[in-house]
Amino acid sequence: MTVVTRVADRAPASPPEPGLTPEDVVARAEAIASALVARQAETEERTYYAEDTHRRFAEAGFYRLLVPRRYGGYEFGVDTFMRVSTALARGCPSTGWMYLFGAAHALAVATLFPEPAQAELFAGGDFICPATVAPAGKAERTEGGWVLDGVWNYCSGAPYATHFLGHTLVPAREGEPPAPMLFVVSRDQWRRLDDWGQQLGLRGSGSHSISIENAFVPDHLTLGAHLSQVTVTGGTPGLALHANPQYGGGPLSFMLLELGALAVGMAQGALDAYEDLMRSRTTTFFPIVSRTEDPDYQFRYGEASAMIATAEAAMTDAVRQWRETCERGPSAFTRERELRLATISREVVRLCWRAVEGHLFPTAGSSSVRQGERIERVWRDMSTLHSHAGLAVFLSSLANRELARARFGVG
Structure with missing residues (x-):
């Protein structure tokens, strides 16, 4: 006789490290990121991060951060996920981008799909699910x-x-x-x-x-x-299933906040490289002194540092607002609310880009922006970020008009 166990009757799974904390995974991400800096060229040549990096991510629990606990995930908050993604992008923008857009969609699946679908999709524990928004096929x-x-x-x-x-x-x-x-x-x-x-x-x-x-x-x-x-204002399957407010949040705003998290990490990496140049290089014109002693380099570093710190603060607060909106219940996640949160991400990207493109890249020196140099790579990567449809098309124009229509009740 065949015994059929209903999905709803299955005991919740346990994650590999039940005692793991958000602070643990962020510390792991920062430690791994430091080793990614030297591997950026090989990552570009391969077109994706290495197999051993992938194993380290899996062992660190990165592919389970947003997976619900009942399916063996850690069910950490979106703030933890964003901090991990930012840290990885700081070490290697390509790696941070690939990780984030592979792991992020656990949240959408856990929010929008019914229990039988979730049990099937999360059966493997680790969940890596790239997504595209353009309809095709x-x-x-x-x-x-x-x-x-x-x-x-x-x-x-x-x-x-x-x-x-x-x-x-x-x-x-x-x-x-x-x-x-x-x-x-x-x-x-x-x-x-x-x-x-x-x-x-x-x-x-x-x-x-x-x-x-x-x-x-x-x-x-x-x-x-x-x-x-x-639209999630009427509730979601994930909220009812997991009783965790983050699985009742707006998918659009979360998706677009991801761009801000990556931009902050990339810009921080450029600032790291610029600091190294400040410490190791001298000025070009007289008086020839260490860049750390030159008023102009001091100004440029301070200006860029402030922009990036402001962008990070805005990103942190946007995630806080997203979480608190979840906690107020699905009805709080109106279209207007989603768009207001999403446009914060746009301004985060703009601040980071101004810091890199306007201050760090042009003053790093020609030898420091040759192909393969760290600041040159960040400049290329952030330039390409601007071609992402979420930023170049939606946030740059459509979101503004839709936000105004939602605010004033214009159809």
């Missing part, structure tokens, strides 16, 4: 689900991924345009294309394309919505 309806075919570009985190979260368009009611559908597929249903590494920056971010051919996706692993348009 095609989906054909079949019994119990959909058959997917197509190619999805810019899937940061693909090399070590356990899953992929994407969007496609499906037929709507007669006379209406196609509607977006969100779906999640496991690693055995897609292949990674070798098409990353020739971009200006973030060459080691593992942002390869993913190809899906004739893959069946059951209905319980799909949602009839676009991730950026999901």
